[in-house]
Amino acid sequence: MDLFVSIFTATIIAATPLILAALGELIVEKSGVLNLGIEGMMLIGAAFGVWAHFAGLPMFLAVVIAVLAGMASSLLFGVLALTFMTNQYAAGLALAIFGAGVSAFIGRGFGSTPVEAIQPIDIPGLSNIPVIGEMFFHYDPLVYFSFVMFGAVSWFLYQTKAGLTLRAIGESPDSAHAIGFHVIRIRYLAVMFGGGMAGLGGAYLSLVYTPLWVENMTAGRGWIALALVVFSAWRPKRVVLGAWLFGGMTILQLQGQAMGLAIPSEVLSSLPYLATIIVLVLISQNRQAMALDFPVSLAQPFRPKG
């Protein structure tokens, strides 16, 4: 039972940075913009969060700085991709590489210096329930925030007029423009939301999960978040499921290794990727339903006519 609880909680925590970054990218892609630079934005968030922490700011503000840094870096992408209408793939890849460099520069003085991590919070009454309390009510604030963001993103996309507008712009920016929506302005907002969430995901790694800065510490999580959005067929629920599946498989393969399963560690290490892709492809098999969720104008530059 203890082992199960430990796997469960480790999964939830391991999935949190993925959920944050992927939910951000989901909104970006739903608006018809493809930002491949998540990895770079996460690194920038992670580095600026640590920088702010060592500048003496309280933890809450360090997280805010990380979000702002992620947003600022996404603005760079926005200017290139939306204002100057460059190729979105190229601009996103450039941001990924740029972010790795900038974050290395910002973090230069703090390499492998321990950070006072954000601690889990206890919810009075609930956290003391045996097993359940440990499984559900003993996380740091950002884990709960990721749940809140999942609810907020789902509600926004499918229950609000603004969400409908966003989706319409992703489907057909020309029609949305024709009935008077500011396509570029709304896409900018979406891109900045994505940047902020990626920055937050990065800060989760450097301030909470492994509280220290090391170069390239995201270790590919930005790319996994990107893949989750695509394989989940642009559905928030599946993004979260995919992230949990990926996190859970990572933990399980480590458990398997530590138990001495007679499978080479290289094969076990690849399991999370395989399992996540297979499951998400299987549940996204209905082509018609998928076509409905796919933002048709994805990665196409929009030039307002008239």
Add this chain to the structure above:
Amino acid sequence: MKRATRREMLKYGAAAGLASGLTTWPGMGRAADTLKVGAVYVSPVSEIGWTKQHSLGVEAIQAEFGDKVEVTVIDNIFRPQDAERVFRELAGAGNDLVFGTSFSHGTPMQKVAPRFPETKFEHCSGIKHLKNLGTFEAKYFEGTYLAGVTAGHASKSAKIGFIGGFPIPDIVGPANALLLGAQSVNPDVTCNVIFLNSWFDPGKEKEAAKTLIAQGCDVICSMTDTATGVQVAGENDAWSIGYASDMSKFAEGKQLTAFTLNWAPVYVRAANSVAAGNWTSTEQWLGLADDVVQMAPYNPELPADVITAAEKAQADIVSGALHPFGGEVKDQSGQVRVKEGETLPIADIRGINWFVEGMIGNLG
């Protein structure tokens, strides 16, 4: 306006290449008696870790030679394809001695060295030698054996957890020695092993450490390039063993000891012999006796007799009375690999691809 000739283009191109690749390029002019030393690191120098220990070696050369040495350091060069260009530039710029600090620097150094016979190359973790390319490596297993002695005492559950970057002999050997050291104290100790298949993924390392702790391990030893393993152990009230640098400030008082790497003697010796003109290509495998592997201060919470036992083991390894891979050593399947009274030959340790009895893990 004059049209640029091809020759000029080449010149400018080379200048741009130098400017972009070598930010810390020193002045080109130098006195004839100045030794020029170049070093290539895999990552930037941070507070702790692999590259930090190499930077201390370079600093030792600077301390020894003062203004008689000119040092060029290039960091963050891991991939062989980048490394080849950097080594060629360092040699081309007239460095007398060039250090490579990663196994991945091996192939590029082997390519570059024959073209610059005047430059001496020293390669850490290297295998292949050339006339002007020597190698050096630490006997990590001597350090893990001593750490194992303390772990054997400290572990209440008789379960140690080991996290390695990759299943390669340089990791498998030390993991084996860790358990052999622990078993020398308590024969019932076992060791669960996880390979991350990455040198550098703090997130995954944390998950691995938590996994090992969840499975009952109460001592964690992590041979990667971050302090995460030590940090997670401290958070979860488990003991830890640091690698490369003393990691006690990450450990919340729970670091038993650390086996640290002191490359300074290697660096200074190489610089001295190049300066004296009598450098030859050697294969150095150095350990406790050479002060290349050192033990960080033992945790004050360890009982005095445990520290004495570890110190005695250290003295015996130095004197040769004790060999971490001294028989009898059985492998995972119970087959005897080293007979009573024998020791595992050096070549077999450097190429070790099997786990000793009591290891719980798989090498595929």
